[in-house]
Structure formats: C-alpha cells, structure tokens
Amino acid sequence: MEEKNRTSELELTFECPKCGGTGVFEHLTNYTNIFVYEDGEIAFGDTEWWESDTAEYSCNECFWTIVDEEDCIIRDEAALIRWLRKEPKTLVPTPSETNGCCDDEERESPDGALDLEPGELRFVCPKCNGNQLDAVNFTATRVFAFDDGSVVYGKVYGGEYEHYRCHACRWKVEDEEHGCFDEPEILVSWLQANCDQSE
Ligand SMILES: [Zn+2]
Ligand SMILES: [Zn+2]
Numbered sequence: 001m002e003e004k005n006r007t008s009e010l011e012l013t014f015e016c017p018k019c020g021g022t023g024v025f026e027h028l029t030n031y032t033n034i035f036v037y038e039d040g041e042i043a044f045g046d047t048e049w050w051e052s053d054t055a056e057y058s059c060n061e062c063f064w065t066i067v068d069e070e071d072c073i074i075r076d077e078a079a080l081i082r083w084l085r086k087e088p089k090t091l092v093p094t095p096s097e098t099n100g101c102c103d104d105e106e107r108e109s110p111d112g113a114l115d116l117e118p119g120e121l122r123f124v125c126p127k128c129n130g131n132q133l134d135a136v137n138f139t140a141t142r143v144f145a146f147d148d149g150s151v152v153y154g155k156v157y158g159g160e161y162e163h164y165r166c167h168a169c170r171w172k173v174e175d176e177e178h179g180c181f182d183e184p185e186i187l188v189s190w191l192q193a194n195c196d197q198s199e
Pocket of ligand 1 (some may be wrong): 016017021059060061
C-alpha cells in the first residue's frame, strides 16, 4: 500500500503521543447494538446508526484517538488543525467546538435490571453503568492537514477496525492483555470476568 510522504512545507506534522506514529486517520463510525451469549454467539439488534457528522481523528498506527488538553475528542477540521499547530484551546468555545465535545450528546441508558434471555450475558459499563453494548465499525481515511487550514483526504480504508463499546458513554471495551478487541470469545470472557452475571 502506497503511503504519501509529506506533501508540502505547509503540511502540519503529527506525532502520536502513544506510539510515535506520524499519520492521522479520520474515522467515520457506524455501530449496531449487540447481545452476547455464553456460547460466544452474538446477536445483532435491528438498529444501526451512522455517525456521519461526528468524525474522530486518530493515529493511523495505534488508533489512539486525538483528544485535546481537556480530554475532549476532536471532531472537526478546525479543531484538528488547531491541535496540530499546538494552539491552546480557546477559552470561550464557539458553538461548533462545544458540539460533540465530551459526549454531551444524551443517550438513553436503561435503568434497573435488564430482562436477559437464557444464556445472555449482562454488560455493565465500568464508567457509566450502562447496559447496552455496541459493535463498532470504522471507515478510516488518511488525513493531511495544512497550516493554511485546508485538509486533504487520502486513501479510504473500509471497516477494517472493529471494537465494542458502551452505547451510553462510548467507553471502549478493553483489557490489559488485548487492549481493544473484536473477537467474540474475548468479549465473552471479558463480560464473565468484569460484569456481575448473578441475578
Ligand atoms: Zn499511535
Ligand atoms: Zn458507559
């Protein structure tokens, strides 16, 4: 696969704080609610959502999501360019900067106990106690950002990366051993080890 080199003096450099990677991906996300069973079966719900208007940017090597100094996910080109220029976040956010920042989007999280089917494993989000799991697919596109504020998009990588997350707060399911993972067997053992399965 061909990788573009730095295209001009104007191009803003990226250095991933986690792995030193130098490429930026823009992710567009779609996700489906899932139900996981002890035998490793995963049932997909009928709902699929696209987040076409809420991009995330990440390292193209380790998929570290670019966040600003307040841990808000960077979701638009202007914020990305400012971050790459190492400019501090403005003190008074503009409406577009507030939009989508720090998961201000309200999502429904069911209260109380869920009705589980036989063999179905319970998910309890360690961050928000949410009970709905999503399977996430990404479309990743290489991003080249320039000091004049322009952004050029490169090759698109389709749906190559998948993980599971809490529907309510978007916490990515991960563990020490695997980081984020997409294997149903690992998800089953993660749920059994981390979520109370007793009635
Ligand atoms: Zn990285
Ligand atoms: Zn959560």
